[in-house]
Amino acid sequence: MSDPQAIRVENLGRVYKIRAVKKGEARERVALTDVNLDVPRGELFGLLGPNGAGKTTLIKILTTLLAPTTGRALVAGYDVARQAPEVRPRINMVSGGESSGYGLLTVRENLWMFGQFYGLDTQTTHARIDALLEIVGLADRAHTKTSDLSTGLRQKMNIVRGFLTDPEVVFLDEPTLGLDVGASRDIRRFVRQWMAERAGRTVLLTTHYMAEADELCDRVAIINAGRVLACDTPANLKRRLQREALFKLETSPLVNGALTTFQTLPGVRKVLHAPHDGFSALDLSLEADSALSGVIGALTAHNASIISLQKREPTLEDVFVDVVGMSMTEAEKHGD
Amino acid sequence: MTTLVNTRPPDRGWRLFLRTIVARAYPRVVGQQREKAWIFFETFLPFLATVGYIYVYRAMQAPEDYIGFVVMGGAMTAFWLNVMWSMASQLYWEKESGNLALYVMAPNSLMAILLGMALGGMFATTLRAVIITVLGSLLFGIQFQVSSYLQLLVVFVLTMTALYGLGMLLASLFLLWGREAWQISVALQEPIYFLSGFYFPIRSFGFAIAMSASIVPLTLGMDAMRQLVFATGPALGFLPVQVEVAVLLVLAVGFVAAARFWLSYMERRAIEEGTLTDRRR
Ligand SMILES: Nc1ncnc2c1ncn2[C@@H]1O[C@H](COP(=O)(O)OP(=O)(O)OP(=O)(O)O)[C@@H](O)[C@H]1O
Ligand SMILES: [Mg+2]
Numbered sequence: 027m028s029d030p031q032a033i034r035v036e037n038l039g040r041v042y043k044i045r046a047v048k049k050g051e052a053r054e055r056v057a058l059t060d061v062n063l064d065v066p067r068g069e070l071f072g073l074l075g076p077n078g079a080g081k082t083t084l085i086k087i088l089t090t091l092l093a094p095t096t097g098r099a100l101v102a103g104y105d106v107a108r109q110a111p112e113v114r115p116r117i118n119m120v121s122g123g124e125s126s127g128y129g130l131l132t133v134r135e136n137l138w139m140f141g142q143f144y145g146l147d148t149q150t151t152h153a154r155i156d157a158l159l160e161i162v163g164l165a166d167r168a169h170t171k172t173s174d175l176s177t178g179l180r181q182k183m184n185i186v187r188g189f190l191t192d193p194e195v196v197f198l199d200e201p202t203l204g205l206d207v208g209a210s211r212d213i214r215r216f217v218r219q220w221m222a223e224r225a226g227r228t229v230l231l232t233t234h235y236m237a238e239a240d241e242l243c244d245r246v247a248i249i250n251a252g253r254v255l256a257c258d259t260p261a262n263l264k265r266r267l268q269r270e271a272l273f274k275l276e277t278s279p280l281v282n283g284a285l286t287t288f289q290t291l292p293g294v295r296k297v298l299h300a301p302h303d304g305f306s307a308l309d310l311s312l313e314a315d316s317a318l319s320g321v322i323g324a325l326t327a328h329n330a331s332i333i334s335l336q337k338r339e340p341t342l343e344d345v346f347v348d349v350v351g352m353s354m355t356e357a358e359k360h361g362d
Numbered sequence: 363m364t365t366l367v368n369t370r371p372p373d374r375g376w377r378l379f380l381r382t383i384v385a386r387a388y389p390r391v392v393g394q395q396r397e398k399a400w401i402f403f404e405t406f407l408p409f410l411a412t413v414g415y416i417y418v419y420r421a422m423q424a425p426e427d428y429i430g431f432v433v434m435g436g437a438m439t440a441f442w443l444n445v446m447w448s449m450a451s452q453l454y455w456e457k458e459s460g461n462l463a464l465y466v467m468a469p470n471s472l473m474a475i476l477l478g479m480a481l482g483g484m485f486a487t488t489l490r491a492v493i494i495t496v497l498g499s500l501l502f503g504i505q506f507q508v509s510s511y512l513q514l515l516v517v518f519v520l521t522m523t524a525l526y527g528l529g530m531l532l533a534s535l536f537l538l539w540g541r542e543a544w545q546i547s548v549a550l551q552e553p554i555y556f557l558s559g560f561y562f563p564i565r566s567f568g569f570a571i572a573m574s575a576s577i578v579p580l581t582l583g584m585d586a587m588r589q590l591v592f593a594t595g596p597a598l599g600f601l602p603v604q605v606e607v608a609v610l611l612v613l614a615v616g617f618v619a620a621a622r623f624w625l626s627y628m629e630r631r632a633i634e635e636g637t638l639t640d641r642r643r
Binding site: 040042043083086089090091092093111114115117118119121124125126127128130131135138139140142143144145146147150191 | 370372373374377378381382384385386388389392393396397459460461463464465466467468469470633634635636638639
């Protein structure tokens with residue numbers, strides 16, 4: 027009966043029809059193309075991708091709010107398109123920056139209301155509200171009107187709403203979007219603690235914060251322009267890059283011409299250049315440490331002096347650049 | 363988090379349906395008392411309009427029961443305002459705030475959400491209608507002469523069912539058609555006030571117009587209630603009360619059934635097209 031996979035996604039595609047602004051312009055927007063994913067129960071799975079990658083579209087399909095155009099998806103063993111009534115009691119979702127509930131109600135009243143929609147009895151609901159508010163540090167705000175909460179506190183209430191129904195699979199769509207460091211940390215800690223205490227429960231989280239995915243997720247899928255480009259544990263994803271040598275280099279200001287020279291040097295795989303006030307920051311990806319001498323030689327040839335040089339470990343950011351072919355920021359400019 | 367363990371499995375089926383209705387009615391009942399502006403809007407404005415008409419009628423030396431008609435019309439205006447401003451446009455706002463997606467995603471039915479909105483609104487507004495009636499009656503010395511309390515109750519319940527059924531239907535249609543539908547209904551507000559006979563008996567319009575105005579449930583509902591409550595009511599009534607009850611019954615069933623149909627149609631289409639949420643989310 028109970029599927030060992032919390033989520034199965036098979037050849038999933040979604041195309042939106044859009045109103046053409048000009049004649050002859052595309053009337054369709056492809057949001058997802060041939061997505062395949064399996065998320066076993068008990069996993070904290072991350073979807074990492076820039077704006078417009080298709081993360082929210084995938085979450086909407088998995089939460090029965092959007093029909094797939096092609097392929098199919100199962101959540102907790104049930105088809106999201108054909109068996110929505112079976113899926114719905116088993117899931118919940120929280121989105122970043124959501125303004126759900128009613129501002130005139132208190133935190134407790136709002137949470138109670140959403141609990142009722144899932145058929146929870148009032149006693150259980152209040153016991154859970156107390157326990158969850160305590161953990162996210164909102165217990166003293168139970169009687170505050172929701173409209174009086176700050177963004178961070180409001181999102182903590184939303185998080186409690188999502189977990190209140192003790193769902194088998196929870197979908198978090200950029201849950202820390204726009205929150206300060208402290209509130210984000212509290213929410214990540216809450217999710218980790220919940221996963222630790224509720225064996226077999228699954229969380230699928232989307233983010234475009236690399237560090238969040240790295241720190242929190244058991245496995246991560248990198249998604250860009252509607253396609254899943256890589257999917258593995260953060261450690262394995264980074265290990266694939268271990269063959270490369272990564273350096274952070276700060277020099278006196280460089281002209282753009284210098285950059286083209288670097289890119290053609292033997293053993294240089296990729297150079298990212300960020301000009302700053304008074305200095306240039308370079309991110310070098312080399313085939314081996316030995317290629318560094320060529321770069322330093324070229325710098326001298328351009329009369330640039332080295333301010334600092336640091337070897338570093340690969341991050342998910344590097345993995346992203348490696349599989350997508352550009353940085354997250356560049357991909358976001360590309361996107362819409 | 364050990365308290366998370368269920369003490370009892372969650373309700374499904376009709377129990378969940380009832381829970382959902384009560385939970386969605388709750389913010390209506392509580393919220394309407396907390397929002398001082400609404401109290402002003404839904405009690406004071408209809409009351410002012412009522413007083414205005416009363417002075418006009420007094421100046422014209424209209425029959426004394428007309429004053430009573432006006433007070434009742436003022437009280438019923440509170441329900442109409444509630445349906446137009448807090449019912450018809452409500453799903454549209456729920457979509458903007460992101461609640462609609464959560465309602466669809468939850469295991470309840472959207473119909474229960476709409477019913478909760480309607481019952482909550484009805485309950486909260488009844489308080490206002492009572493205030494207007496009592497104040498108006500005391501201030502202007504209205505003479506009531508109720509011929510049958512049972513019939514009065516039946517007419518009131520049917521009128522409310524049909525009226526809020528219409529509100530539920532409009533709510534689903536607005537969601538589908540967006541702001542345009544909203545603007546049309548705002549434009550229709552005044553003509554409907556006039557034609558529904560909030561401040562005079564619709565009989566004065568002649569049969570054809572009065573009959574067309576009867577599509578708005580308050581028209582016949584008010585006419586029947588006036589016939590049952592005032593001494594001269596039956597003489598000024600449009601149709602016999604029994605006929606009006608029958609029409610109201612048809613309207614009530616029709617509107618609620620249509621709301622149900624459009625709601626599930628709207629839900630299906632929105633899931634296909636991806637319009638359940640605001641484009642920004
Ligand atoms: N309702 C819609 N109608 C038309 N196009 C849409 C709709 N929703 C999303 N899109 C388009 O589909 C693509 C994927 O959007 P989606 O919201 O899934 O991306 P995302 O990864 O969640 O991005 P973000 O980080 O900005 O939230 C984008 O090109 C977007 O413009
Ligand atoms: Mg998104």
